[in-house]
Amino acid sequence: MAATIAATTLQTEEKLSKLRSAVAGLNQISENEKSGFINLVSRYLSGEAEQIEWSKIQTPTDEVVVPYDTLAPPPEDLEATKKLLNKLVVLKLNGGLGTTMGCTGPKSVIEVRNGFTFLDLIVIQIESLNKKYGCNVPLLLMNSFNTHDDTLKIVEKYSDSDIEIHTFNQSQYPRIVAEDFQPLPCKGEVGKDGWYPPGHGDVFPSLMNSGKLDALISQGKEYVFVANSDNLGAIVDMKILNHLIHNQNEYCMEVTPKTLADVKxxxxxxxxxxxxxxxxxxxxxxxxxxxxxxxxxxxFNTNNLWVNLKAIKRLVEADALKMEIIPNPKEVNGVKVLQLETAAGAAIRFFDHAIGINVPRSRFLPVKATSDLLLVQSDLYTLVDGFVIRNQARSNPANPTIELGPEYKKVGDFLRRFKSIPSIVDLDSLKVSGDVWFGAGIVLKGKVTITNKSGKKLEIPDGIVLENKDVNGPEDI
Known part of the structure; x- marks a missing residue:
């Protein structure tokens, strides 16, 4: 047994030694990125992953996961609110591309509603806050090497805005060839395919390495609110900020009640x-x-996170943020590769006085697919000062479940198939299969299933009301 462990350790050391010398020759990345990458790989190879002992798991109490409605109201005084907000920075994770929805460039520039993109709405929200309270909440965008150049061009359109916008890049790590654990760029893969951004857990060291962390601390900023750029519900919340500052919580994860759609x-x-x-x-x-x-x-975790800046600095400097490693196998031009990633939510256990806050579902409104786009473009929501507000006319607290077939997967194809987005305030569920096109002014209620197997275009006429209906052809309309 001891001999087997010794042999495995020796093999690991040999792999690491070869990897170190190969990585040393990669001049596309910084020394910080090289050491961060080697550190991640050595942790992965050492198999340090801690197994969860199921019997030790306990349900968190209300002190650990605080119910949102028990939070104290924020100060009503304008000056006190301004003081609170001046301690805050908003950081949006902007490394993702819109490829799954058929778009090129950063996902944050997909038009969401009324011609506004995710990024437009984020900027308008922070502008309204700064204007209302006379404060200075800056916006940080963490890009990946995939989104960096495009984002810099896009951000130029906000040059007249009165908010500070900072961009920085998360780390760029080489993909590892599964067969011999060598970096893919060393095998002649010279383009972007040789590299990957190592997950949003990288936000903490990247904030530090970019110099942004020290700059923000020196300006008197105390907390960063981190959220995905495609989550329209992730807006600044004064009650949460007030609670964290008052109780000196170093980390807070917003969680929300699970539905059957969120079981994973x-x-x-x-x-x-x-x-x-x-x-x-x-x-x-x-x-x-x-x-x-x-x-x-x-x-479940919404990935809306509030984190104390000085605590980030302390833990990054001590190399204490050893989040669980997520191995993500891929294939690039026929070569099996591995990319190792971490998630920002997994850092919670390293911070002092870390808590969850059980927030309303309205704070989790991500747009991951065109079915989500249908929800936010419909009469279920309105737009006020950049904020997507839910329609009070809907009595059901849950949103309708929407399943659209592959014909709708790309944003362009989705938009072409709707003359206007149907009214869905009274809809429970919608399932669309096949080549279906929607006219203007359509109202959907209850459970609606539309199936077109014919291979021909099925058109739903203007102004029609479909309530608790199964449509299999024009004769059912």
Whole structure:
């Protein structure tokens, strides 16, 4: 047994030694990126992943995951509010491309509503805050090498805006060839395909390495609100900010009640006296169904995170943020590769007085697919000062479930098939299969299924009302 362990250790050391010398010759990345990458790979090869002991998992109490409605109201005084907001920075994760929705460039420039993109709405929201309270909340965009150049051009259109916009890049790591653990760029892959951004857990060292962290601390900023750029519900919340400053919580994760659509989302648990994120990948096979149950694990991570800047600095300097590694196998031009990633939510266990806050579902409104775009472009929402506000006329707190076939996957194809977005205030569910085109002024209510198997175009006429209806052809309309 001891001999086997020694042999494995020797093999690991040899792999690492070869990798170090190969990485040393990569002049496209900084020394910080090289050491961060080697550190990540050596942790992965050492197999340091801690196994979760299922019996030790405890449901967090209300002190650990605080119910949103128990938070104290923020100060009503304008000056006190300004003082609070001047301690805040908003950071949007802007490294993703819109490729899954058929778009080129950063996902944040997809038009969401009334001609405004995600980025437009974010800028308008922060402008309104700064104007209303006379404060200075800056916006930071963490780009990847995939989105950096495009974002710099896009940000120019906000040059007249009165908000400070800063951009910085997250790390760029070489993909690893699975066969011999050598960097793909060393195998002649000279383009972008040789590299990858290592997940949003990289936000903490990248903030530090970019110099932005020290600059913000020197300006008196205390907290950063981190969120995905495609989550329209992730807006600045004074109650949360006030609570964190008052209670000196170094880290807060917004969680929200799970529905059956969110069963794979990470959840918060109490484990050996600390609050911890539990992801489905860490769950032993025998307990996966239990993890997916919305009775036992009632909440999931929205990836809206509030983190103390000085605490980030302390932990990054001490190299203490050893988040769980997520191995992500890929194939590039027929070569099997591995990219190692981390998630920002997994950092929660390293911060002092870390908490979750169980927020309303309205703070989680991501646009991951055109079915989500249909929701936010419909009469279910209105737009006020850049904020997407839910229509009070809908009595059901849950949104309708929408399934659109592959014909709608790309944004361009989706938009072509709707003369105008139907009214869905009273809709429970919509399922569309096949080549279906919608006219203007259509109203959908209850459960609606539209199936077109014919291979011909099925047109839903202008102004029609479909309520609890199965449509299989023109004769059913």
């Amino acid at each position: 989302g990470g959840t918060l648990i109490s484990y050996e006296g600390r609050v911890q994120l539990l992801e489905i990948a860490q769950v032993p096979d025998a307990h996966v169904n239990e993890f997916k149950s919305i009775e036992k694990f009632k909440i």
